[in-house]
Amino acid sequence: QKEVEQDPGPLSVPEGAIVSLNCTYSNSAFQYFMWYRQYSRKGPELLMYTYSSGNKEDGRFTAQVDKSSKYISLFIRDSQPSDSATYLCAYSGGSNYKLTFGKGTLLTVNP
Amino acid sequence: DADVTQTPRNRITKTGKRIMLECSQTKGHDRMYWYRQDPGLGLRLIYYSFDVKDINKGEISDGYSVSRQAQAKFSLSLESAIPNQTALYFCATSDPDRDHNQPQHFGDGTRLSIL
Numbered sequence: 001q002k003e004v005e006q007d008p009g010p011l012s013v014p015e016g017a018i019v020s021l022n023c024t025y026s027n028s029a030f031q032y033f034m035w036y037r038q039y040s041r042k043g044p045e046l047l048m049y050t051y052s053s054g055n056k057e058d059g060r061f062t063a064q065v066d067k068s069s070k071y072i073s074l075f076i077r078d079s080q081p082s083d084s085a086t087y088l089c090a091y092s093g094g095s096n097y098k099l100t101f102g103k104g105t106l107l108t109v110n111p
Numbered sequence: 112d113a114d115v116t117q118t119p120r121n122r123i124t125k126t127g128k129r130i131m132l133e134c135s136q137t138k139g140h141d142r143m144y145w146y147r148q149d150p151g152l153g154l155r156l157i158y159y160s161f162d163v164k165d166i167n168k169g170e171i172s173d174g175y176s177v178s179r180q181a182q183a184k185f186s187l188s189l190e191s192a193i194p195n196q197t198a199l200y201f202c203a204t205s206d207p208d209r210d211h212n213q214p215q216h217f218g219d220g221t222r223l224s225i226l
Contacts, residue, residue: 036217041219043115088153098156101153101154
């Protein structure tokens with residue numbers, strides 16, 4: 001079983017839609033959960049970061065973590081064309097350096 | 112100005128050439144990382160450094176070497192480039208906290224093509 005599985009997409013939605021992006025993981029040592037956004041020809045940009053189960057909200061973005069099910073989600077409300085990008089989930093665990101990334105979901109929001 | 116700066120942004124070179132990619136940061140972070148990104152494979156860690164005297168191999172270090180010249184500078188070298196090293200290369204930094212594993216911050220990458 002792969003350490004991280006991310007819905008591959010691509011995902012295409014109309015402007016204003018609610019978007020749900022999902023990842024599952026298998027390593028119980030993962031304690032920290034992140035979502036990165038990557039625009040074309042740019043580096044990944046940290047979007048959300050959390051270490052506890054539950055929801056964390058930041059503007060139109062909500063990160064949801066369910067450690068018992070080893071499942072994380074990113075919800076985007078009132079999606080905008082500027083949200084069009086690849087979204088990467090990432091995890092780390094314990095005291096080590098390592099981030100484990102999902103392969104990314106390409107999202108397109110159509111005006 | 113960008114906090115993590117990578118040079119060059121694009122490079123085309125030939126098989127067998129030696130190539131150096133450079134990364135500098137103004138974030139004051141101790142930890143620095145080199146990744147490559149390939150379609151369908153995601154981001155994979157090549158090397159990482161916790162400080163100037165501490166350098167470690169990542170999951171795909173073969174064919175690569177690094178140098179940590181200062182806290183702010185971390186270079187990646189391909190000693191003899193081969194076509195399957197064609198990829199996007201990213202440098203990242205982080206500032207670990209004893210209680211939480213701080214996330215990494217990325218540069219905008221170097222697009223490397225080896226013919």
